Structure formats: C-alpha cells, structure tokens
Amino acid sequence: MSIASGVSSEHIHAASQTVVKLRDEISKAVVGQSSVIDQVIIALLASGHVLIEGVPGLGKTLLVRAMAKTFNGTFSRIQFTPDLMPSDVTGHAMYDLKSESFKIRKGPVFTNLLLADEINRAPAKTQAALLEVMQEQQVTIEGKPLKLDPPFMTLATQNPIEQEGTYPLPEAQLDRFLLKIMIDYPDTNEEYQLVHNVTSNSIGDAINVDDIQPVVNAEHIINLQKVTAELTVDSRVSEYAVNIVRQTRNWPGISIGAGPRGGIALLRAGRAAALLHGNDFVTPDDIKSIAIAGLRHRIVLSPEMEIEGQTPDTILQNLLDSVDAPRI
Amino acid sequence: MQIDKMSARVRPRKPMEAIDLGFMMVQQWWKKIALSWLILTLPIFIIINVILIDHEVWAAILFWWLKPLYDRVPLHIISRALFGNVESLKNILKAIPGLIFPHMIKMLTILRLDPTRSFNLPVWQLEKLTGGARAQRSNVLKKLSGGSAFGLTFLCILMELIFFFSILGLVYMFAPEYYTDAVSTALWPGEANNVWWAGMLINFFIYITYFIVEPFYVAGGFALYINRRTQLEGWDIEIAFRQLAQRIRKPKSYSSVAAVLLACTIGFIFSPIEKVNAEPEGLSNAEAKQAIKEIMEKDEFGKEKTVVRWRSKDKDKKKEEKKDEKEEKKADPKVKKSDKESSTDFGWLSLGLGSIGEVILWVAAFALIVLAIIFYLRWSPAGIQKSQKINKKIPKSLFGLEITPESLPDDVGQAAMDLWNKNDPLVALSLLYRGVLTTLVHRDGINLRGSATEGDCIRIVINHGSKLNADSVAYFRQLTTTWQLAAYAHRLPDTGVMKDLSQRWVQHFGAQS
Structure with missing residues (x-):
C-alpha cells in the first residue's frame, strides 16, 4: 500500500532540478551552512515554518533575504521586543478623516517570507497572534478575514543566550513549527570566505544579495509545494516515521514525547527532503535525515537528562539508533 | 599515691569508658585547666606570631610543635585532683616552670611525633622514669592500651579539624566579604595580596581548636593510663x-x-x-x-x-590449640588480660576497620582494572576492531530479516532469478539485498544495526574500509538503488537489470568464509 504520486516523473525531475538551482543561488550569498540552507528549503517546499536557533550574527537575515530574492518574493522583518503589540504584527484599522471611513493598514505579515527576529522577546499575546497567522494563513482585522498571499513562510529566530527577560514559547506553539534549525558558527575556511565576501567592494557591512539571480517566481514555488505534496510515500516509510514519533513517548530520557503533529511533520519534511535529494519517492533515509530537526522542539527532556547537560539532539540520535529501519 | 583517696570509682574499665572518665575529669576541673593553659600558651602564641609575622605558616607549625610542653599543665592538675589534691591556681602557676623543662629536648625531638603521646606522658611526668626503665614501663603499659591511645590521638586530630573548619565556616557565614576574602587568600600561602592580620587570624583559629581539644586529649590519655594500671596492679x-x-x-x-x-x-x-x-x-x-x-x-x-x-x-582440636596459646601467654607475666577484655579494645576496632578498608581497596582496584580493560576494548583502535569482531557473532537477524548464512540458499543469484521468474520480484530483490547484508555482517565483520537505513548501510560500508573493492561497492550501490526503487517507489527494474544483478552477485558477495 502506498500513497501514490499523481505527478509524472519528468515533472518531478524538473522540480528537483529547480530546487537544486534554488539551493545553489542561495549558497552564493550564504557561505557554508549547507545543512541550514537545505532545511530551510525543505520547510519552504513542505509549506512549513521554521524556528532558527543560534547566536546573533550567523547570517539568518541574509539567508531569508537571499531566499526571497531567488523567487522574487517579498520579504519583511519584525524585531520582536517586549512592547510589540499584536496589531504591530498583523495590521489594524485606522480612521481616515478624508474619506470618513476606516481603512485597513496591513501589517508586516502580509509578505512571502517573514523573519520574526528573536520571537521569544515579545509577550505571549503577540507571539500567539503571529502563531495564529502561521496556522491559518489569514488575518482577521475588524471582523474581516484577509488571506495571505501564498507562499507564506515564517522564519522565527531565537537566541540561545541572554534568556533574561524573554518569554519562552510554550510547547503547544512550538509544535506549529515544522522544523527547528540549529545554526552554528561556520568552519575556518567558510568564515574566511564569508569575511572576504562581505568586505570586498562594499561600503559598511550591509547585506549584499545582488549576486543572486531569481530562479523562479512565487507561482513556481506554489507548484513545487504541490509536487512535493504528491510524492510517493510507501506505507512502510510512513510506519517508520510514526514508529519514531511513538518511540519518543516511551524513551527514558524524554518526559513528554512528540504528538501526532510530529509524525505529520516528518512525512511532510521527508517528502521535501526526497525532492531535494532528487528522488520522486520517499525513503527511510529522507525521514531519518530530517527527524532530529523535525522533533527536537517537540520533546521535553526529563529533568535528570537536563541536569546532566544532555541535549534533545543526542537523545534523539540515540532514539533513532534504536528504531528499526523498514525492510522486507 | 593514695589510691583509696581517688575521687573516681576505681574499677577496670573498657577503653572507651576510661576515655570518657578522662573527659569527665576535664569537665570537673575545667576552670583551672583552661585558665592555666591560657596563661601558659597565650604569651607563647603571641610571641611566636609577632616574631614570625611574615611567616604565619611557620608560626603555626612552631606553635604546634611545642604542644607537648603545654600538655603537662592539664596533666599536672588532673593527676593531683584525681587523688584528692585539688590545687589552687597560684600553686599551679608556681609549678609550671618545674613541669615544662624536664626532658624538654627529648619530648620535642625524637618523641614529638609519638602517636600515643598523651598515654605516655604520665610515665614521664608522674612516674619520673627515664631511659631504659621508662621504655620498659611504657611497653608494658602499651601492650593492651596502645591501640586505644592511638585511637584517641586520631580522634582528637579529627576533632581539631572539625573545630577549625567550623570556625572557618562561622567566619564565612557571618563576616563581611572583605574579611572572608582576606581569610581565603591567607588560606593559600604564597598569594600575593595577603593582608598581614589574616594569617595571624587563621593561626588564632588554630589556637582556639587546640584550646578546646588539647585538655581532653591529655585527660583521655591519662585516664587510659590509670585504667591500665588499675588492671595491672589490681587497684580495685x-x-x-x-x-x-x-x-x-x-x-x-x-x-x-x-x-x-x-x-x-x-x-x-x-x-x-x-x-x-x-x-x-x-x-x-x-x-x-x-x-x-x-x-x-x-x-x-x-x-x-x-x-x-x-x-x-x-x-x-582448634580449641586445644587456642588453649595452648593461652597457656603460653599466661606464662608470660607481662600479658595479663583475658581475650574478652582485649576484644573490646580499640586495637580490635582498628583491626576490623583496617580489614574492611583492605577489602574495599582490593575491590576498587579490581573494578578499576576491569574498567580499564573495557575502556581499552571500546576506544582503542585495536579494541574497536576486536569489538567489531565480537559483534560479528551477535546479529542473526536484522531489520526483521534472517541474516544467518544458513538462511540463504546456496546460489543466491540463481534463487533470486527463480523468484523473479515466478513473478515474485520484490522478494527476489529482497533476497539479493539480504544476501549482501549477510555477507557484510558475517564475512567482513561489519557492524550493522537494525536502525541502519539503506543510505546508512552504504556509508558504513564505505567508512569501514573493508575488503570490499570499488566494484563491489559500486554493485552494492546499484543494488541498493534498485531495491529502494522497487520497495519505496514501486518501480521494478527491467528483467535485464535483474539478470545482471543476479549474475554479478556471486562475483562480489558469493564467497562465504
């Protein structure tokens, strides 16, 4: 039994090539961080949102702007602060004296790629407003539902240091993110190249995405998302994903395991990973490759593991080493 | 000495009881003991610390070294008071010079580190024996009480440490940070920013601990001595x-x-x-x-x-042997204590603790060796290879598949083709793939876990650097891709491809060793 593909293999092949082109273009601006780029593309293809965690200055904004440019999409950025209000995110109605009527002023969420910088600095009310937009893909202002233009993707960032005065995202809201991506320092060569790229022929340290050529347009991205959603998934691969998720609920180091959304996320992201790998079908390898990113924000470690300094990644790696891969 | 005037009841006591009696004596005459001790030691302490103001550690060591001299005053008071002669403070102070100087050099040199000092002191001071007679006397007394005297010394050292750290703890809890910082730096000799008074303050803490513990130490030793004599001479x-x-x-x-x-x-x-x-x-x-x-x-x-x-x-038989030994002991006039009595001695306790400690040490040493071997097996390159060889024995089935050599047909390629021809293509491909895994696990000793996906298997084979040549690896890649297409994309290979894979199987993975 399998979830059959309704798209021809040529179509899929072409889609796969487009995705590779997309990745190459982004790599021109973002030096190194190949796994981060891959995971962001996977989230875009799977029509999901990502939470990026890393210290400041590792090129998160650059990544989003570069990505927006590859498909001529719009991009906006919100710096989350403790005094940020929900209407600053979604928009609001304003009374226009000339026309003597209320005019709706759309907020920064009306865009293709939204960078929510340091999302944990805003209070729960504002976070919830954004997370609702992510889920519903629409904003209601003055009782009027306003649809967001697809593709819409949120890239929220978090800073692992400076936890003072932050509002950590509750588990239920973390679940809305398809992947949680950890961004780390680049290695020596990559950093050397990065410093060279930023400082050559440029004034100041402004982000430069001029080298990036648009590969597709927003319509294409929607098509790619459709193709991704229709890739073949064998029932054993789905079982494998579900087994992994179910195992998180019984694993000794995990006090709260992932919910069914975890399994759904693994399959969605697995399909996108398969397309990125140039396949028109999903293998257990695809699921395994995104399992840690797809589950690390959906589990809560047991207190003793946290005291021992274990991270969700190590626990999940051990868990993946214990779940049997499907075979005949 | 008039033993019938003793203010304590005379009877043979267990060592613990005897030491307790000593402690009671200190409590009885503590005012005189404390005052006279302070009058004697405080000037010495101040002089030493003023002279060695820049060398507070040496000051502490010197003051500690002179301890046997201070011990004589409490002993003088207790030994007299026990026999009904409680002296006035004036008389005690008058007696101090006569107490300190005899045998001072010997006490501060060769006998300074005697672990049973408080027990031997009465022989010097009260019996006034010297030379061979003293040594002989000490030996006779120490025969059965030496262990207890040593135990007392050890106990008092512990008590001193406890008091010292308690005082330090109090300072850290209640003193302002400026003072605690100064004390902290002074605790580490050689720190550059020492405050002049901090070292002296620590020495004063040490002085307080001596002041608290020392009289008890002396009285405990004296009580043991009195008890031993009661036993030997039948005072009761x-x-x-x-x-x-x-x-x-x-x-x-x-x-x-x-x-x-x-x-x-x-x-x-x-x-x-x-x-x-x-x-x-x-x-x-x-x-x-x-x-x-x-x-x-x-x-x-x-x-x-x-x-x-x-x-x-x-x-x-054993009893008879023991009896003989006992009789021999009885023949020796110096040993006059029953077995029952000696079993309550500190010596027995220390022997017991010693043997327990020895067992624990041996167990710890053995455990360390075992851990070292395990660590070596696990992490050294030779060990890793060895453990992989060990692993070779473990897997009989992986991923729910039988992967023992016995479970495979003799000619895997032919059997797969037969299955293919019988219109069972997935099972045919599965057999080829399973055959490769079996060979990898059993012939090449590659450690494949149940959680390894197809991609993981390829990576493990490449990283393993096994006997597999490039062609075999290429064959394994092709077979894996074909298998993945069939299993997960439901696209079967052409018969030609299948034939080719079946024929080449023997060439790459046929030789089972």
Whole structure:
C-alpha cells in the first residue's frame, strides 16, 4: 500500500532540478551552512515554518533575504521586543478623516517570507497572534478575514543566550513549527570566505544579495509545494516515521514525547527532503535525515537528562539508533 | 599515691569508658585547666606570631610543635585532683616552670611525633622514669592500651579539624566579604595580596581548636593510663581489701574468715600490692586448712555438674590449640588480660576497620582494572576492531530479516532469478539485498544495526574500509538503488537489470568464509 504520486516523473525531475538551482543561488550569498540552507528549503517546499536557533550574527537575515530574492518574493522583518503589540504584527484599522471611513493598514505579515527576529522577546499575546497567522494563513482585522498571499513562510529566530527577560514559547506553539534549525558558527575556511565576501567592494557591512539571480517566481514555488505534496510515500516509510514519533513517548530520557503533529511533520519534511535529494519517492533515509530537526522542539527532556547537560539532539540520535529501519 | 583517696570509682574499665572518665575529669576541673593553659600558651602564641609575622605558616607549625610542653599543665592538675589534691591556681602557676623543662629536648625531638603521646606522658611526668626503665614501663603499659591511645590521638586530630573548619565556616557565614576574602587568600600561602592580620587570624583559629581539644586529649590519655594500671596492679582489689581490713579490725568474730579470704586471694594479684595492713591472727595452719576445706565444700564453691553434649572434633582440636596459646601467654607475666577484655579494645576496632578498608581497596582496584580493560576494548583502535569482531557473532537477524548464512540458499543469484521468474520480484530483490547484508555482517565483520537505513548501510560500508573493492561497492550501490526503487517507489527494474544483478552477485558477495 502506498500513497501514490499523481505527478509524472519528468515533472518531478524538473522540480528537483529547480530546487537544486534554488539551493545553489542561495549558497552564493550564504557561505557554508549547507545543512541550514537545505532545511530551510525543505520547510519552504513542505509549506512549513521554521524556528532558527543560534547566536546573533550567523547570517539568518541574509539567508531569508537571499531566499526571497531567488523567487522574487517579498520579504519583511519584525524585531520582536517586549512592547510589540499584536496589531504591530498583523495590521489594524485606522480612521481616515478624508474619506470618513476606516481603512485597513496591513501589517508586516502580509509578505512571502517573514523573519520574526528573536520571537521569544515579545509577550505571549503577540507571539500567539503571529502563531495564529502561521496556522491559518489569514488575518482577521475588524471582523474581516484577509488571506495571505501564498507562499507564506515564517522564519522565527531565537537566541540561545541572554534568556533574561524573554518569554519562552510554550510547547503547544512550538509544535506549529515544522522544523527547528540549529545554526552554528561556520568552519575556518567558510568564515574566511564569508569575511572576504562581505568586505570586498562594499561600503559598511550591509547585506549584499545582488549576486543572486531569481530562479523562479512565487507561482513556481506554489507548484513545487504541490509536487512535493504528491510524492510517493510507501506505507512502510510512513510506519517508520510514526514508529519514531511513538518511540519518543516511551524513551527514558524524554518526559513528554512528540504528538501526532510530529509524525505529520516528518512525512511532510521527508517528502521535501526526497525532492531535494532528487528522488520522486520517499525513503527511510529522507525521514531519518530530517527527524532530529523535525522533533527536537517537540520533546521535553526529563529533568535528570537536563541536569546532566544532555541535549534533545543526542537523545534523539540515540532514539533513532534504536528504531528499526523498514525492510522486507 | 593514695589510691583509696581517688575521687573516681576505681574499677577496670573498657577503653572507651576510661576515655570518657578522662573527659569527665576535664569537665570537673575545667576552670583551672583552661585558665592555666591560657596563661601558659597565650604569651607563647603571641610571641611566636609577632616574631614570625611574615611567616604565619611557620608560626603555626612552631606553635604546634611545642604542644607537648603545654600538655603537662592539664596533666599536672588532673593527676593531683584525681587523688584528692585539688590545687589552687597560684600553686599551679608556681609549678609550671618545674613541669615544662624536664626532658624538654627529648619530648620535642625524637618523641614529638609519638602517636600515643598523651598515654605516655604520665610515665614521664608522674612516674619520673627515664631511659631504659621508662621504655620498659611504657611497653608494658602499651601492650593492651596502645591501640586505644592511638585511637584517641586520631580522634582528637579529627576533632581539631572539625573545630577549625567550623570556625572557618562561622567566619564565612557571618563576616563581611572583605574579611572572608582576606581569610581565603591567607588560606593559600604564597598569594600575593595577603593582608598581614589574616594569617595571624587563621593561626588564632588554630589556637582556639587546640584550646578546646588539647585538655581532653591529655585527660583521655591519662585516664587510659590509670585504667591500665588499675588492671595491672589490681587497684580495685586493693581498695576492696583495705576496706575489708578496716572492717575486720572492729568486730573480732569475723576476723578469721576475712583473713583466710585475704590469704587466698593474695596469690591472684599480679603485681605486689604496696602495703597490706590486715594481718592474719588467731588461726593455726591446721585450723586454717580445715576452715578452707569447709568453705570450699559449700554450694557456692564446690558444686560440680556433669553435662553431656556433642562436639565437633575439628573444633576441639582448634580449641586445644587456642588453649595452648593461652597457656603460653599466661606464662608470660607481662600479658595479663583475658581475650574478652582485649576484644573490646580499640586495637580490635582498628583491626576490623583496617580489614574492611583492605577489602574495599582490593575491590576498587579490581573494578578499576576491569574498567580499564573495557575502556581499552571500546576506544582503542585495536579494541574497536576486536569489538567489531565480537559483534560479528551477535546479529542473526536484522531489520526483521534472517541474516544467518544458513538462511540463504546456496546460489543466491540463481534463487533470486527463480523468484523473479515466478513473478515474485520484490522478494527476489529482497533476497539479493539480504544476501549482501549477510555477507557484510558475517564475512567482513561489519557492524550493522537494525536502525541502519539503506543510505546508512552504504556509508558504513564505505567508512569501514573493508575488503570490499570499488566494484563491489559500486554493485552494492546499484543494488541498493534498485531495491529502494522497487520497495519505496514501486518501480521494478527491467528483467535485464535483474539478470545482471543476479549474475554479478556471486562475483562480489558469493564467497562465504
């Protein structure tokens, strides 16, 4: 039994090539961080949102702007602060004296790629407003539902240091993110190249995405998302994903395991990973490759593991080493 | 020395009890002990610390080194007070010079580190013995109380440490940060920013601990000494006889019996009694013998009872051997303590603790060796290879598949083609793939886990650097891709591809070793 593909293999092949082109273009601006780029593309293809965690200055904004440019999409950025209000995110109605009527002023969420910088600095009310937009893909202002233009993707960032005065995202809201991506320092060569790229022929340290050529347009991205959603998934691969998720609920180091959304996320992201790998079908390898990113924000470690300094990644790696891969 | 004037009850005590008696003595006369100790030591402490103001560590060591001198004052007070002579503070102070100087050099040099100092001190100070006589006397006394004396020293060292750290703890809890910082730096000699008074303050803390612990140490040792003498010289018996003799003198009618008893028991006393005032009178030899006979025939002395029971022969043998040993010991006049008594000694305790410690050490050493071996097996390159060889034995089935060589047909390629022809393509491909995994696990000793996906298997094979040549790896890649397409994309290969894969199987993975 399998979830059959309704798209021809040529179509899929072409889609796969487009995705590779997309990745190459982004790599021109973002030096190194190949796994981060891959995971962001996977989230875009799977029509999901990502939470990026890393210290400041590792090129998160650059990544989003570069990505927006590859498909001529719009991009906006919100710096989350403790005094940020929900209407600053979604928009609001304003009374226009000339026309003597209320005019709706759309907020920064009306865009293709939204960078929510340091999302944990805003209070729960504002976070919830954004997370609702992510889920519903629409904003209601003055009782009027306003649809967001697809593709819409949120890239929220978090800073692992400076936890003072932050509002950590509750588990239920973390679940809305398809992947949680950890961004780390680049290695020596990559950093050397990065410093060279930023400082050559440029004034100041402004982000430069001029080298990036648009590969597709927003319509294409929607098509790619459709193709991704229709890739073949064998029932054993789905079982494998579900087994992994179910195992998180019984694993000794995990006090709260992932919910069914975890399994759904693994399959969605697995399909996108398969397309990125140039396949028109999903293998257990695809699921395994995104399992840690797809589950690390959906589990809560047991207190003793946290005291021992274990991270969700190590626990999940051990868990993946214990779940049997499907075979005949 | 008038033992009948002793202010404590005279009886043989267990070492613990004796030490406790010593502690009680300190509590009884603590005012005099503390005052005289302070008057003697405080000036010494101040002088040493002022002279060695820049070398506070040396000051502490010097003050500690002079400890045997200070011990003599508490001993002087206690030893007199115990025999009913509680001296006034004035007299004590007058006696101090005479107490400190005798044998000072010897005490501060070769005998300074004596672990039973407080026990030996009375021999010096009270018996005033020197040279060989002192050594002999000390040895006799130490025979059965040496362990307890050593235990007391150890206990007092611990108590000093506890008090010292408690005082430090108090300072850290209550003193402002400026002072605690100064104390912290002074605790580490050689720190550059030492405050001049901090080292002296720490020395003063040490002084306080000595002030608290030292009198108890001296009194404990003295009590052990008194107890040992009570055992050796039968002080309790002597006192009992003296009281008896006093009673005999008054009513004459009982004198005959008391005198007989006295005569009988004198023989049992181990060392000569200093003076026995009671003298037998009014009985001839024959009468006395008759009286003894009568008394011995009474129920209290002369009753005999025969008991019959079974005993193991070996036990008897051992008992006899023990008996012999005992008799030998009895023949030695210096050893006069029963086994039962010695079992309550500190020596026994330290022996027991020692043997437990030894066992723990051996177990720890053994565990360390085992851990080292495990660590080596796990992490050294040779060990990793070895553990992979060990792993070779483990897997019989992986991923729910039988992967023993026996579970495979003799000719895997042919069997796969047969299955293909029987219209069972997925099982045919599965057989080829399973055959490769079996060979990798059993022939090449590659450690494949159940959680390894197809991609993982390829990576493991490449990283393993096994006997597989590039062609075999390429074949494995092709087979994996074909298998993945069939299993997960439901796209079967052409018959030609299948034929090719089946034929090449033997070439790459056919040789089972």
